[in-house]
Amino acid sequence: MTTTVPTKAAVRPSSPGTASGPRRRPGRIRRIGLPYLLLLPALLLELLVHLVPMAVGMVMSFKELTQFYIRDWTTAPWNGLDNYTISVDFDAPVGEALLHSFLVTVAFTLLSVALCWGIGTAAAIFMQDTFRGRGLLRALFLVPYALPVYTAVITWVFMFQHDNGLVNHVLHDQLGITDKPTFWLIGDNSFFALLTVSVWKGWPFAFLIVMAGLQNIPKELYEAASLDGAGLWQQIRRITLPSLRPVNQVLVLVLFLWTFNDFNTPYVLFGKTAPEAADLISVHIYQASFVTWNFGTGSAMSVLLLLFLLVVTGVYLVITSRGRRTADV
C-alpha cells in the first residue's frame, strides 16, 4: 500500500509537456484530503453515538439528577463531587454495595475469561486435525455464539428453575449428586449459574478466533518438531501457544471488556434486581440509574467504571506491546 503513492508521484513530473506546477496542488490536496473525507462519516457517527453521550454522562455525574429534574436535566442543580464521594465511600451503603458489586464482577470476569479461553483453545487445537464429522462439530460449537442472547439466556432460566428445571432434574433426580434441588436463580449459587451461562455463550468466540490463528502456523514447524521427537504437549507449549500470542493478546482483551460490561446475561437471567452473589456492576449501575432513579449517582458510577477499564486496558496494552517489542529484538 505505502509504495503506490511515491511511485505515482515520481512518475508524474517526468511526463513530457505536462504543466505540472499549477495542477499538482489540487491533486495533492485531494490525495491528502481524501482519507479524511472518507473517515468523516465514521468520525461523525463516533461523535454522535459515543463521544457526545459520554460527555453528557460526565456532565450528569456532577448533578443532583433525580426524578425531579429528569424532564429537563440541564436544570438539575450541580452538586460537585458528591455523586463520586457517595460512590466511593465504602463504609456507607451505596459505596459498600458498589465495592461488593465491583469485586463480584472482577471474580466473575477473571473466571469467565479464563474458562472461555481455555475451552476455546482446547477445542480449536482438537479440531485442527481433519476427521469425519469435523465440519458438523465445528458448526455445533458455534451455535451458542450464533443464537440471539435473549433466546439463549431465557432458555437457561427455564433450565435453572428450582422445581421444574432440567439442571436440578439431572443433578438431583437422575445423578443424585445434590441432596436436594438447588436454587440457581436466587442466593449464593446464582454466581455459578451466571458463570455457566457466560462461559457457554463466550467460549465459541474464543474457539473461532483461536481457530483462525492456528491457520497461520506453518505445518512445517510441527513436522520438524515431530521429527525431533516432540510430543503433542511439547508442540502445543513450544509452537502453538507462542505462535498464537498476538491473537491471544487481542482475544483476552476483548473477552475481558465484553464480560466485564456484560449486561444482557445477568439482566435476562435475574431481572432488574440481581441476587447479591451475582450483582454485576453493569446491572448495579442500571439499577442505581433507572430503578432507583438516582441518575446522577449512576452516571458517576459509569464514569468510575470507564476510568477503571481505561486504566486496565492501557496497562494491558503497554505490557503486551513491551513483550512484543522484546520478542522482536
Add this chain to the structure above:
Amino acid sequence: MRTTRAAAVAAVTMSLALAATACGGGSSTDGGGSNDSPKTLTYWASNQGASIEVDKKVLQPELDKFEKETGIEVKLEVVPWSDLLNRILTATTSGQGPDVLNIGNTWSASLQATGALLPWDKAQFDKIGGKDRFVDSALGSTGAEGKDPAAVPLYSMAYALYYNKKAFADAGIAKPPATWDQLVADGKKLTGDGKWALGVEGSNPSENIHHAVVFAKQHGADFFTADGKPDFTSDKAVAGVKRFVDLMAKDKIVAPGNAEYAQNQSVSDFAKGKTAMLLWQSASANLKSQGMSEDDYGIAPVPVQSGAPGTGTGVNSMVMGINMAVFKNTDNIDGATKFVKFMTSDAEQKILNEAYSSIPPVKGAQADAAFNTPANAVLKDTLAKSAVAAPQVADESQFETAVGTAIKGLFADAAAGRKVTEDSVKAALEKAQQQMPAK
C-alpha cells in the same frame, strides 16, 4: 492545515454537543400542551389481559367507536409491564412520549414529581364530568396529598384470597380463613403430598411490596412518616414483614420454590391445583385463561390479624389499579381530554372493567349489576372499607425497589433454609432504607 482541521473538528463537536443537549433537555414548556394535531392521538395502554393480543382485541373496538364519535384516530400501543416505567421515563426525558398513557396507580406520586404529566385541577376534571364521579379510594392513588392529581382512575383492583373449593373440602375445611392464625392452621392441613397451601411471588419486588404495606399496616406501622421520610425499621414494620416471610420460613405452608417466582407462576400453580390458596388482585380473567372454571374457586377477603377487615390494623389490601394520564406537552390536549372522558364514561367503564375483571372506579358504572357478583362484592367491599393507598410520596418507586428487593432476599434465605429472625429482617430493611435518596 492542522489548525483548520482541529477547528473544524471542534466546531462539529460543539454543534453536536449542543444539539444533543437541546434534545436531552426535554421540553421546558410548562403549559398544558397544544392542539397542533387535533385529529390524532397516541395511547400507551398497560398490558392488562392475558397477552398483548388480548388487550388489542379488547381496546381496538372501543378506540374505533371513539374515532366514529369524534373523528380522532387513536394509535394504540400496548406496553408490557416490565417495560412501562422505563418507557415513561424515556418519554419524559426526551419529551417524545404518547399523548395519553396508562400508569400503575402506585407510581402516581413518583411520576407526578417529574412534572411531565398534566395536572388534573378542578377545571380539567369538570371537562370529564367532575371529580365526584370517581370513588374516593381510587382518587387517593392519583398523586401526592395537597397537589392536583396527576392522573384519573381507570381500573380499580384489590387483593383477595382465592381458594380452591375442592382442596378445602378434601381437607375438611368448611370456610376460608379470616385471620392469619386460621390461615396457617388451615395451611398445614392443605400442605403435603407435593401440594402446598399458599403461593407467593418471592422474586417480584412489586408484588412483595403490596403485601408488605398491608402486613405493616396490620401491625400498626407505615413505611413513611407523616412528612414523607422513610421509616422502614420500626419494630411494627419489622414484625409485619416477618409475618409475611414466615409463611414460608416458619409456617412452611409456601413452597420454597416460590422464592424465585416473578412471572406470575403462583397464579399458574393455583390454576393447576398445585396450591390451594392465592393472594392476588382481580385474578378471575387470568385463571379463566388458564382453564380454571369460576365454580372451582371461591374469593374471600384477605385475612387480618384479628377481627374483621376495616380501617387501621384491619386494612387487608392496597388500593390497586390503573390510572390514565395525559402527557403535558401533548399536541392534542382537547382530544386527549375527550379521550379520557370517553374511557371513563359509565358505558366504557362497564365494558372495559368487565373485560379485565376489575372494578370501575367510576361510581355510575360500579353500581351496574355486572359488578354485583359475589366475587366482585368482595373486591368492592375491600376497596370501599379496608384498602389503603400506596404511600403517595415522590420516592414511592425507589421504595418499591428497595424494600421489595429486601424481601426477595429474605425469601431467598427462607428457601435456602437459613433462619429469618427479627434481626435479619431489621438488617435487610435498614439496608433498604439507607438506599433511599437522602432528604
